[in-house]
Amino acid sequence: MRELAYLNKYFYKYRWRFLLGVLFVLASNYFRVLQPQVIRYALDLVIDNVYFYRLLEGSRLQADFFGQLGKILLFFGGLTLLFALLMGLFMYFMRQTLIVMSRLIERDLRQEIFQHYERLHLAFYRKNNTGDLMARLTEDVSKVRMYLGPAVMYGVNLVFLMVMVIGAMLSVSVELTLYSLIPLPILSFSIYYVTSIINKKSEAIQGQLSTINSLAQEVYSGIRVVKSYGREEAMADFFDEEIEDYKEKSLSLVRVEAMFRPLMIILIGASTIISVLVGGMLVIDGKISAGNIAEFIIYINMLTWPVTSIGWVASIVQRAAASQKRINEFLKTTVAVEDEAQGQTAPPLKGAIEFKDVSFRYPDTGILALKGLNFSLKAGERMAIIGRTGSGKSTIADLLLRMYDIDEGQILVDGQSIRAYPLDQLRQQIAYVPQDVFLFSDTISNNIAFGAPGKSQEEIEQAARYAAVYEDIMSLDQGFASQVGERGVTLSGGQKQRVSLARALIKDPSLLLLDDCLSAVDTKTEAEITQYLKTVCADKTTIIITHRLYASLAFDKIMVLEEGQVVEMGSHEELIAKKEGYYYELYEKQRVEELEK
Template identity: 35%
Template sequence: MVKLYKFLRQFSPYICGVFLFLFVQVLSDLYLPTLMADIVDHGIVNNDIGYILQIGGHMLLIAAGGTLCAIIANFLSAKTAVGFGRILREKIFAKVQSFSLQEFDKLGTATLITRTTNDVNQVQQVSVLILSMMVSAPLTCLGGIFMAIHEDPGLTWVLLVSVPALFTVIGIVLSRGIPLFKLMQIKLDKLNLVLRENLTGIRVIRAFNRIEKEKKRFDEANLDLMNNAVKVNKIMAVLMPMMMLIMNFTTIGIIWFGGIRINNGEMQVGSLMAFIQYTTQILFSFLMMTMLFVTVPRAQASAARINEVLETEVGVKDALQTKVVPLKKGFVDFENVSFRYPGAEQPALKEISFSAGPGEITAIIGGTGSGKSTLVNLIARFYDVGSGRVLVDGVDVREISQEHLRAKIGFVPQKSVLFSGTIADNIRYGKEDASLEEVEHAAQIAQAMDFVAGMEEGFDHIIAQGGTNVSGGQKQRLSIARALVKKPEIYIFDDSFSALDFKTDAKLRAALKPEISAATVFIIAQRVATVMDADRIIVLDDGQIAGIGTHRELLSTCEVYHEIVASQLSEGELA
């Protein structure tokens, strides 16, 4: 957790203010019992009303000052902790944005959400406690001991008995509670994972009548978290009663032996009352430190998880200096490219070599798991190649900044993703300053105008989270429009026509031809009808190129392609 506190530097004035005001508050709290003892021993005993009013007025002023200092200190500590939490969330979000898909695969989405929200909250809350108690608890303890000895050294042996007893109870409770606190975040991760899978997969769950099974799975994760929390609370529930018991016995001991000392004329009543208050302050300071001991381990576990994200080595790193070749625009070359996913036994791509340029449509076809999507992911540098090179405009993509590289690419993913907002907002995601005419033109080319015009609000129609209020085909067309409005040098359509009917597919491809005629185009598709007119068809089989050529060339030279075509077209169409 200490590593994270480097982000507190900008709050140094606030932290200094917290320490200063808490120091003044502690001094006022420690001085009040002494004044009370003076009132009893000198004012009440001597029936001196003037002295009582004078010292009482001093007590009111000191108490008011201490309260004001406590309020200001708590305000500054809360402001510091909340600002600290904001910075942590910003740092985590920025770090996650720099992750390649490899880091997302390694860490998982559910745990990243938990670390950005719950873990940051844990660290934020314990930061408030640390700022509030780090000064007040030790000062109160040490100051209370000093003042208690000052009032009557003869009774301090009672503290020598009660304080070790208190430490023993705290040690036993924390030794059993801390491991369970560390488990809380892990079990919360599991619960979030199950919940997220249920929410995102609700249609599949209902379609296969697995509601009861998923409910049982959620209940198991929820029960596991609850049982762990119950164990922790049972252990911690012992702490407060035991501390109060020790405090009460300590008070009884002080009154008992203090009464004897008063009877022997060795101590005054006011001093006994002050001694009791100082003892209470000492024991409560231990209680405050115990609260820190309880919360810090859980926050420490959260801090470790946050640090894991912030210290994760990013697989895809930006080049220190971007190389640009202005004479080329949209050229893509693969030179003996191989790639293997982390932990996979076999490479996803092996020795891939080809070239594509502006004005050409390169189609990629192959069976499931043949490496089609992996290949285009390497162009956008979502992953880095294992060996070989991917060149864009004659420059290795690893020598181009990701921002510069992706500014050249219009990407339509296999799974269409829309964001909450209007249809126009989603299309403008490709070009933020696109005019309404550009948005309408992109929608027209993408064959989206027919359903957009049918909506009452048109382009101002609100898209729900995840695009749940539009169909799969509509989502695909809006995703295509989003890429078209960008007017990039390279288009990548990753199986982006699969949800379209044959008529819409044909109309879309016909409208696309003049629009993307000057760009380099990659189309991944399962349908032969979608790729047969491409300038170049790359056939992938088990991560390797089984053939490259036009539709007619591949029919006679590539057995894999012939089998794919034969499975989709009739003998007449095949001929």
């Protein structure tokens, strides 16, 4: 229960609904326990009056006596039926409160997990598989819901019913009660032993389910690669191995759970036999009536489902504990990037940027990406960051967006520490086009307006023109209303890059970050886009991270990175004049390629 204790805050949140449900459980069981007592009175009445009925045989009084006895028995029958109806009514209210409560908590828990996922840093997502994240949000929460609803409801019902039934049994005969309940200690020990096994097996099953989800998600996301290499059968075989492992683990759990019900039935049957034998001897001794034996048998059978449900409830609790443990692992993951200025109002960004002795190491891999990096950029200036793969170019964009926080040094924006800006305000004023383009499974129009909700259709179309993708969109059957498919699968690589660029430009940002976002664009289209960057974005601070040179763009600064350090810095003319270095080599290579064309 240590892991499930995390859910106590939700029980407190819905405490009045929970307490009302408990009252309904109490009321339902109160009328349930009254039914055997009515039956006992009726049975004793019949047994006690059989002798008198036979004495009146052949007389007119016998018929009257039978009529009066029938009316009394009809009254007891009606009373039993009334108690059954009241019991059913309160059971309905019980489910309407406790089960509905579990659904409300399920919603809150899923929302909490989803929002916590959103706050976590990028290193978390690089470390964990999407399938595993989804399994905890769906399968694990569903198993926890079974604890919050049915397990709690039947658990509370079990406690109240056993207390009330055993209390009623003790009021009749302490001796008979003790004999009848002899099997219960054996039952308790069996439950303790078996549920400990269930807990271990449940954890293994949930872990394997996450593996299956991750595998399926990767195959579906990379279906183009799978098909192009003709690896469908191999992936199906691999998936079959994982499914087989899941099946074996599940069957192993089922075998253990299958021990519960037969064990319950045997022990309850033993209690019934003991009640008849011991009860019969007590009737002979005149200590109890024959109706008490019937009452005891009804009580014993009344305990059959609650006692049997102990195993079922215990299984649910163990599974929920295993699932909640997995959920807690992620919920306890601390947010690496703290929003220290949350709730404050920061002035609009002008776009001046300064890195002072900035060093950063990726927390998930331990790779040192930047080493004592220094550079500055005035508001409205344009800078290109060039370097080989792994030199730290994209890391600069991540740090400006505060996807990560630096280890050493300081990042200043408009002369203030970047931490002084609330995260939402900082990111709203920065437009970022990542190297790995991602489009949502939605319309093109909604994808462009994603970062700037409320924009008109005219503004969306204008942003598409700036990104030189307007004509491509209009050539589609439904234009801007066209669905792009999952991850933009219906568009080409260049089209996806330009839609992503339009999504950034429509924000009208103070700072524009372009991370190699024109790699899949032809020369003509590139010229159209860079023309926009030179004119409309002339007053915006722009950082372009690239592997290539844009001759049509005049950069105020060009920074060349190597292993997280600045090895060259200056204007195009200054770097070319050196006649050496990475930038000069790149320039010469690109010039030769253009001449050959």
